[in-house]
Amino acid sequence: MIRKITLLFLLLLVFFQLKAQQYGLFNTRTLFDGFENPAQKTFVLDSSRQFASNFFLPYLGIHAVVNGNENVLRTMLKDGLYSTENVPLNQGQTHNIFQNTNIYLLNFKLFRSYKYHKEIGLAWQLRADADVNYTNETLALFDNYLRFINEDNNQSYLNAFNNKGYAQSYHQFSFNYRENYNKRLAFGVKLSLLSGISYNKIDVNRSYLDLASADGPLVLGLRGSYESNFRKGSELGKSVAPLFRNVGASVSLGTTYQSKSGFTLMANIKDLGGIRWGKKSYVSAFDNLQNPLVLDSLLDKESEEIEDRVTRLLTSDSKRKAFYSPTNAKADFTVSKTFGFYTPVLIVSKNLFFKGGDVALVNRFYRDGFSVSLVPAYNFNKVLFMGMQGMYQTPNFEVFIGSDDLFKTASLFSGKNNDHTAVSRSYTGASAYLGASIKFGYVVEHPQNSSYMPGLDDHERGFFSRLFGAFKKGKK
Numbered sequence: 001m002i003r004k005i006t007l008l009f010l011l012l013l014v015f016f017q018l019k020a021q022q023y024g025l026f027n028t029r030t031l032f033d034g035f036e037n038p039a040q041k042t043f044v045l046d047s048s049r050q051f052a053s054n055f056f057l058p059y060l061g062i063h064a065v066v067n068g069n070e071n072v073l074r075t076m077l078k079d080g081l082y083s084t085e086n087v088p089l090n091q092g093q094t095h096n097i098f099q100n101t102n103i104y105l106l107n108f109k110l111f112r113s114y115k116y117h118k119e120i121g122l123a124w125q126l127r128a129d130a131d132v133n134y135t136n137e138t139l140a141l142f143d144n145y146l147r148f149i150n151e152d153n154n155q156s157y158l159n160a161f162n163n164k165g166y167a168q169s170y171h172q173f174s175f176n177y178r179e180n181y182n183k184r185l186a187f188g189v190k191l192s193l194l195s196g197i198s199y200n201k202i203d204v205n206r207s208y209l210d211l212a213s214a215d216g217p218l219v220l221g222l223r224g225s226y227e228s229n230f231r232k233g234s235e236l237g238k239s240v241a242p243l244f245r246n247v248g249a250s251v252s253l254g255t256t257y258q259s260k261s262g263f264t265l266m267a268n269i270k271d272l273g274g275i276r277w278g279k280k281s282y283v284s285a286f287d288n289l290q291n292p293l294v295l296d297s298l299l300d301k302e303s304e305e306i307e308d309r310v311t312r313l314l315t316s317d318s319k320r321k322a323f324y325s326p327t328n329a330k331a332d333f334t335v336s337k338t339f340g341f342y343t344p345v346l347i348v349s350k351n352l353f354f355k356g357g358d359v360a361l362v363n364r365f366y367r368d369g370f371s372v373s374l375v376p377a378y379n380f381n382k383v384l385f386m387g388m389q390g391m392y393q394t395p396n397f398e399v400f401i402g403s404d405d406l407f408k409t410a411s412l413f414s415g416k417n418n419d420h421t422a423v424s425r426s427y428t429g430a431s432a433y434l435g436a437s438i439k440f441g442y443v444v445e446h447p448q449n450s451s452y453m454p455g456l457d458d459h460e461r462g463f464f465s466r467l468f469g470a471f472k473k474g475k476k
């Protein structure tokens with residue numbers, strides 16, 4: 001069982017390592033694609049019905065990735081044992097946890113107007129992201145502190161607990177609008193109101209530990225900073241419901257272009273914004289290097305008591321005040337072209353405020369409504385994934401299932417340890433996602449084919465046409 005101080009250092013969320021990029025769904029014109037890439041069409045003229053929704057059937061995606069310490073985590077997941085016996089110490093090894101969660105609880109979209117192909121959507125999502133760098137010594141200290149005994153009484157564990165990272169989760173309520181600017185170019189925008197759930201950030205920049213014997217004394221010095229919107233689980237429970245105690249906002253902008261040669265180009269800036277964590281949050285700057293924590297008579301102390309003393313070291317001087325955090329905004333670019341039954345899609349995605357990003361090549365094979373996609377993807381944290389997706393899609397129904405990390409998922413559940421998907425070092429991972437949506441209402445037929453069509457009498461110019469038209473007038 002991971003002990004509470006380990007949870008504090010590693011900043012693991014309730015949404016433990018969920019990752020939901022699901023690049024196999026890009027450029028599919030699914031409801032998911034229409035919300036993630038705000039300029040994408042969701043409806044097909046002469047075929048689709050007027051409304052689309054997932055009807056509270058969430059788009060679920062789970063992708064667990066922890067870079068390093070694979071044996072520790074595999075043993076913990078499969079056997080429920082937390083053991084760091086074979087983790088090497090005092091070698092300066094660090095590892096990463098990184099994640100990006102996106103779960104659509106509810107989404108709804110309507111076809112607004114034939115002219116400019118206007119679409120309007122509403123969505124409720126759960127989001128979470130994290131990026132944590134931690135040391136082997138951090139894992140080992142709270143498993144078996146006896147490994148740190150220094151019989152020569154030399155201070156040999158300098159900066160061995162320099163951990164850094166953040167994790168946050170929040171609700172996202174969004175309004176989406178897209179329209180065609182002309183026959184080839186389209187624009188879209190997604191405006192979001194955010195309600196924060198949890199936030200943790202820790203940065204230990206100096207540390208040392210000395211342990212003379214099994215009975216102590218254990219001497220620990222730390223310097224750094226800590227921010228969180230909760231200290232106890234009971235405080236976190238008040239933020240789970242979307243009550244906007246921690247309020248924020250974000251915006252996504254997107255565009256698509258259809259070239260005469262058949263290429264589809266897409267560019268997006270996604271989730272650019274931030275959250276204000278309320279005035280009852282905790283902000284701490286700790287520094288006990290000159291007056292370190294000293295624990296004697298360790299054999300007479302329970303492990304919980306030792307953990308509590310270290311926890312108080314980080315949080316005892318915290319002040320309750322508001323602070324701000326950015327969302328994990330991304331910029332991505334996509335290019336694709338269809339060759340009969342085969343469509344390759346190249347995707348490049350980069351985080352704007354934090355490190356990380358992906359390069360993916362979606363290989364989609366389509367026939368009679370069924371498609372299979374093979375998705376190799378390279379993450380900038382030096383991890384290579386191989387994903388696979390299956391989908392059945394008609395103009396009024398879609399269902400899909402897939403995995404972003406097929407080999408590691410099969411390895412984890414089969415008990416085998418296959419490392420051929422790791423570029424630089426081993427990692428533990430598992431991934432699966434699925435979703436469905438249905439369209440209903442009137443068919444959005446072309447006006448030449450139907451006596452009724454939503455938005456047929458809309459003679460107004462499109463929003464983006466008026467916007468860019470204002471700039472043109474200003475130049476004259």
